[in-house]
Structures are given as structure tokens and as C-alpha cells.
Amino acid sequence: MPPAPRGSIVDPQVAGFLDAAAQRPTGLIIEGEAGIGKTTVWLALVDQAAADGFRVLSARVGQAESVMAFAALADLLADVDPGVFAGLPPLQRLALDRVLLRAGDDGPVTDHRVVAAAFLAVVHVLAQAGPVVVAIDDIQWMDASSRAAVTFAARRLQGRFGLLATERCHPGDGTTTTWLTLSRPDGIHRSAVRPLDSAALHALISERMGRTFSRPTVLRITEISGGNPFFALELARAIGEGQHVAAVTDHALPPTLTEVVRAHIGSLDDRMREFLLSVACLADARVDVLVDANGTSRDEVIDLIERAEAAGVLTLHGNKVRFTHPLLASGVYADAASPARRAMHRRLASAVALPEVRARHLALASATGTGEIFTALDAAADSARSRGAPAAAAELVDLAIGLGGDTALRRLKSAENHFLAGNVTRAGELLANMPPGEPEIVRALVASLLATVLMYQNEHSDAVELLRGAVDDAAGNVAVLIQVLLRLSFALNNIGEPDDARRHGRDAVKLAEELGVPAIVSPALAWSVYIDFQNGRGLDQRALRRALECYDSAFDVPIIFRAPLVQALTLSWTGRLQQAHEQFTELRVVCAERGAESDMMAIAGFLAMNHIWRGRFAEAAAEATDAVERAEQLGGDDVLIIPLTVRAVVSSFLGHEDDARTDAGRVVAATRGRSASHIADWPGMALCFLEGSLGRHREALAALDMSFLDEPGLTTEIAYGWHLPDVIEAMVAVGRLDEAERLTAALERNGVEHDRGWMRAVGARCRAVVLAAAGQVAAAEEAAHRALAEHDRLPMPFERARTQLVLGQLQRRLRQKQLAATILTEALQTFEQLGTPLWARRARAELARAVVAPSDDLTALTPSERRVAEMAASGATNKNIAAEMFISTKTVEHNLTRVYRKLGITSRAELGRRMDRQSAD
Secondary structure, X not given: OOOOOOOOXXXXXXXXXXXXXXXXXXXXXXXXXXOOOHHHHHHHHHHHHHHOOOEEEEEEOOHHHHHOOOHHHHHHXXXXXXXXXXXXXXXXXXXXXXXXXXXXXXXXXXXXXXXXXXXXXXXXXXXXXXXXXXXXXXXXXXXXXXXXXXHHHHHHOOOOEEEEEEEEOOOOOOOHHHHOOOOOOOOEEEEEOOOOOHHHHHHHHHHHHOOOOOHHHHHHHHHHHOOOHHXXXXXXXHOOOOOOHHHHOOXXXXXXXXXXXXXXXXXXXXXXXXXXXXXXXXXXXXXHHHHHHHOOOHHHHHHHHHHHHHOOOEEEEOOEEEEOOHHHHXXXXXXXXXXXXXXXXXXXXXXXXXXXHHHHHHHHOOOOXXXXXXXXXXXXXXXXXXXXXHHHXXXXXXXXXXXXOOOHHHHHHHHXXXXXXXXXXXXXXXXXXXXXXXXXXXXXXXXXXXXXXXXXXXXXXXXXXXXXXXHHHOOOXXXXXXXXXXXXXXXXXXXXXXXXXXXHHHHHHHXXXXXXXXXXXXXXXXXXXXXXXXXXXXXXXXXXXXXXXXXXXXXXXXHHHOHHHHHXXXXXXXXXXXXXHHHXXXXXXXXXXXXXXXXXXXXXXXXXXXXXXXXXXXXXXXXXXXXXXXXXXXXXXXXXXXXXXXXXXXXXXXXXHHHHHHHHHHHHHHHOOOOOOOOOOHHHHHHHHHHHHOOOHHHXXXXXXXXXXXXOOOOOOHHHHOOHHHXXXXXXXOOOHHHHHHHXXXXXXXXXXXXXXXXXXXXXXXXXXXXXXXXXXXXXXXXXXXXXXXXXXXXXXXXXXXXXXXXXXXXXXXXXXXHHHHHHHHXXXXXXXXXXXXXXXXXXXXXXXXXXXXXXXXXXXXXXXXXXXXHHHOOOOHHHHHHHHXXXXXXXXXXXXXXXXXXXXXXXXXXXXXXXXXXXX
């Protein structure tokens, strides 16, 4: 980095930025007031980064460009080798081609999420060859679409990556860090550019102006400018060229930066000021556009540019014209009279080709809207949306509304674009203030979108009321009615009204089949399969197959209505856990390519539960953490509810008691007072499991909302009933045997009816617990053995170990201490391998009760036990021993069990060796 000017102080964060970025994600925001020299520092760092081997993606943003979708992102990508784009997935490549205006609307839909994911992929590819710096000058003017893409990428980049930006603001008042974060929470630093002292300003003025001034003049310039180098240079220019240096000490200099800029502009002739106004009005001021806008020849435009360069106002880079400083651009625009500005925008509307830019110029050329202007703005909004820029589309529609084109359809379109861009609050405000008397179909569309906004905010009850009214309004349009019915079914299911939810879901399927559009049939069928399964009505394989056959990945519906996700969920919930894991992983790849963050968050949560059931708790913790991080990046407390719940569940299994209670507590606080849903008591389920793991059975039951016991159709599928075994064990422990019996019977009955391995296994285990509490220990042992047999169908090691723990307890009570010790040892080893310390502690305690000190003394055996032992050691079968001793085979087995326990052995081979050693002695 070049040495700093005399009088300035180099912040250590600036000096160390590149070294830090060469090792880990690092951000630096250079802040300060206009003209203070931020860009000078920024340019020095950019040059140094390139010299140090960084790949630099840079953009210098102007105020006029802030309204042009993806203007900054296009600049960042302008010099990237085409081969990098060629290696991207086709959809991402198409998205960036549209950003760079190399592709039109033909082909599949791309949205802002795909654009963001594609930009991230490009940076990842570049980072394989070396460290990367993304450098943005005047980030406060970056357009909303580019900002979303940069924000998305910055949060996800790992490794050697730097983000360098300048922001115009008073030191400490910048807003960039409120929306821009890195993967490292402490990774972004701010550095304020300090004013220059008189010596530094004297050197700067002498270098730039080619002349020197007296010390009193320099001190006066320093005093007025406050050490601002741009202000100081303009003050120096304001001093007449013909004056002697000694004569300007008391010269009346402009007292503010605004006035000095105005004075500079005012010194130019009318033709030059008109030309500069055309440059100031353009987001992308190129020579050919300026020729058309000014109605003159190319030679005259070049002459004007050269004159402006000599005056220190413009610079020419290739074919692009820029002001030497943004303050000059804003000064030119502000200094022009309103009629002149409107006239220039009218001329520019004919000179530019991009629909978005043309529409904005037309809008700025008139104080009120006209049919031509509204048509242009509507078309431009559609174009921006097709390029994946819903934020820009929303701005264009809002511009039409502000010019007098306030219609229900424009409000609906604006709200939809704001919602897609992530501005849920603004979308809700637009929809909540719709004018009365609109057509029924418009009311239905408004209600459907507003209900979606409310459900995004977890206000499902209010959404239900809106959607109930929308059903009648949508009756005249089958496609809209299907959309309303699906959302109504979803909302009803989330407030605990499954019967109505199923009914509306079936209505949606019927209408979709009649409509005959496969892309609409698929989500209706997928949701119907999901809700039936969720409510204990089994899995409709035929409907799911048809939903998959009709599935169209390009048809934009919420992920819960997508057939591949429903298939992955049902695979997981019916015990085909490895297949489900593979399906979830494939879905995540697709979502990553599309930049679908909320969908990836959901999949991470589902994968976490899948890993729990497969006994992969480290992977489960990683997925749960990923889900929470994605939710935090999406913003808002509501979106955190499910990820935090899943993380609480994982923490409960891992024995992280404080973490589990903290996450569960946050969810309980966030959902307090809201309508119940199938996941509403998941925090309670997690705490029930945690308290049960600690042996605190009353506390386990107290953690739950027990109203589910009164539901007419109890859901026992693992997705929603995984806590039932914990409830049953706690109920038995506190003497609530009748309730435990009812829940156990439901597990057994539904397990047989739907052939669910998990229900059959835990149902038999719970039956063993219930029977043991009733004193039927032998019958309980048989039930536990049945449970173990069912576990052979399940790749669920934790559940198997829990059953082994119950069986070992029962065998100890039956005085089968050696068998108990063996089975409990296996359970302990499993719990230790899985990393579930609370359960390992329980198994260890049970094992201590069951272990019997082995004995070599055969006198410890009764005469009948010794006779059985001798015959068994000689090779006689149990049947032969029984016949010889006139006892039953079962009695022989019991005698051998006692022999094994007393001698501390587990097989006939060991018995033979023990008997031989005793004979030799």
C-alpha cells in the first residue's frame, strides 16, 4: 500500500486488512464524509491487493446507478473470464447472463436467489486459484438487487476472502454493518478517514494544481474545508487564476462544500452545463448514449468530455464517462432547474434501450403519470422481475403508484415483489390497505398473498380467517381457488384442525385433477399425502407416485408442497432412513443451486432429525446449527422457531442440558399465546426427553402440554409422536398406568395397521414397561424380546440400546444377572459410541446392579445345578439332561442360567473348561 499523505494516520485495521483477508474472511468499511478521501484509500488497497496476487472484483457505484437492477453486480462480474461462467450449473449461468444483459426472458425462470447463488459460486471458483477481494466504492448507493447478492455471498464465504467498501457517512453512523455480515461475526471492521492537516493539504494542492499558495492562504483553506481534501482542492480552484498568491489571503471563499461545488459548476458555460446534466442523469454514461441524448456528433461529445476533463469535472475510461467526484454529479443535477431536468429525462428516454432505465426516465420527465409512462413502468417491472430483481420491480411499480397509478393490481404486484425481495413488512402494509370494491378474483389474490405473509410471521389463525373468505371470491378461477385451498389447508393444519385441513386438501386435489395441469396436480397431491400421513392415516403410495410423475421443478410453490420433499419425509418417517438421507441431500443440492435459503434451512432441520434417528448425533448437531444460522441470516424471530426447536432436541440427546433449556425457552417465549400446531409442543417434547433422561419423571410430564391426550385421533407416527415412549415411561414411573396403557395400545395398534417398524419396536418396549409395573415381569421380558426382534428392521441404534436397557433391567429383576450384565454392557457401549452421556450413565448404573462377582468354587452350586453342569459339560443336550434327571427342558435352562451367573461365564465351552479345572484340582 502506498504511504499515507503527511498529516494522516493509517488505521491498523486498514494496514492489516489484506494480510487478514489472505487467511480468513475479513471485511473493511472505510467511512467518512463526502470528499474526505475514502476513495483514495480504497484505490490504494485495490491496487495493493492486485499486486499481492488477490483476484479483485470491483465496482464504483454512482448515485444514478442505485436505481438500476444489478448495476453493481454487473460491474463486479464484468472482467470475469467466460470460462468461469461455463462451469456453473445451467440455471445459474443463465441467471448471470441475464444480469449481464447477455440473455433475454427465453428459457426457465431465474430469480434473485439463483442470481445470489450464482455469484457465490463464481467467487468460490475464483478462490480456488487464490484469495479474492470484492471491492465496492460508495456502497451506500449500491442497488438493492446487487446488495442482496453480495450480502448472500458474504455470509457464506469461507477461506481467503476480503470485502472492501467505502461508505459516505459521519464516522460511526454508517448503516452497512446492519445488513452486511461475514461468516465470522467479528470479521467486519470500520475505519474512519481523518481530515488532513495544513501541511498535507499544502502538498496535495501543490501536486494537483501545479502551483503553490502562501501559508496564510493554506491555513484559511484548511480552516474552511475542515481538512477535507476534495473541499480544499475546490477552494483552491475558486481562487482566481490571475491573482497573485499574496493577494488572496483575505479572498472571500465559499463557506460550504455545496457552495464551492455550485461555484465550480457555475463557472462553466451553458452548453457544458447541459452536457454535464446528461451525464449526471445517466446510470451508465457511455459515449454513444451521450451522442444520442445530446443530439450532436461524436466529435463534439469527445470535445466536451476533454474540456470537462481539463476543468477537473469528468474522466473518460474506455467508452464510459464518469464525474471525478460524486459530489460534482449531484451538484450538477441539483443546480439544474426542474424544467431542464425533466426535458433531459425525456431526451434520455429515447436514447436508452433497457426497459427499466427508459421507464425511469419517462417517469422523471413528468410530474404526473400518463398512459405511456404507466405502460412503460409496468413493462419495466416485469422485465426486472424476469431478470431476478424483485426489489427493482417493486420500486418501479411503486413509482407508478406514486405518479397516480394506484390500482389494486399494482398494489398486489408491488406487494408480491416486496415479499419476494424479503421485505415482508412492506408487502403486508400494501395488502392491508387495499381499496374496497375490487373484483372478487382480485380480493382472492390479495387475501392469498396477505395470508402467506401472516403465515410467514406464524400468525396462522389470522391467515385462516382471510383464506376462508377467499374461497368464495376465488370460485370463478379454478387455478386461484386451488392455491387458496392449499394455503387454507396448510394454515388449518398448523392451528390444530386436521379434519378441516384434510377436507380442503382433498378439494384442492379434486379441482386440480379436473383442471388437468400436471404442475398444479403435483403439489395438491403431495400435500394431501403429507397431511394424511401426518394425521395417522397411512401413506398413500399411489398418490405420491403420481405427484412425483407430475412434478415440475420450475413451478414455484412452497417447498412443503413439492413432491420430492414429501417423498423424502415419508421415507424418513417410515424407517427408510438411508434412502431419505440420500433424497434430502439431492434436494439440498438443487436448493443450493437456486439459492433457496429458507428451503435449505428446512432441509437442514429434517436432516437433523434423520441423523438423530440413525444415531449420528454429531451430524445432527451440525445440521441443526446450520438450520439456525440460515434462519438468523434470513432475519426475524419467527423464522427461528423451528430451527431452534430442532437444535433443542439434538442438545437433549447429547446431554447439553443448558443449551437445550435455552433454545426451548426461546421457542416457548416466541410462540406464547399462539394457536397450537403439530410442532407447537416440540420444545416441550425435547424437555420431556431431557428430564426423562435425567430420571426426573414428574418434571418430564410437566414440560409437556398434555392436551394431546384428549385428541380424538392420536398421531403416533414418529415425526409427531417420537416423544410418546418418553411420556409412557414417565407416566409409569409416577403411577399413571391407565394413561400409559392407552398410549401403548395406540402405538401397538397403529404399528401393526401401518406396518411401522418404529411403532412396533417402541410399542413392545413400552408394553414391557407397563407389564413390569403391574408385576408381570416374565411377560414384560417376553415383550422386550419382541421389541428387540422389531429393532432388527430399523437402523436406529439409540432406540435399540434403550430397549436393551429395559430388557437388562427386567433380567436383573428375574435374577438373570449374567444375561442382564451382557445386554446392559451392549447398551452402554452403544450409548458411549453415540455420544449420549445421560443414557450411558443410566446404563452404567444398571450394569453395576447386575454384575455378579465370578466364582471358581463349584460348592456354590446346589446339587441339582452341579449335576446339570456336569452333564452339560460332558456334551449332553438339554433334552438328554431333562430325560436323565426326570425334569423339564425349561428347568434345565433355568438351572444352566443360574450356573452361568454363579460362575461368571456365558457359554458351555467356558463351563467345560471350568469343570475340567475343578477336576484337576
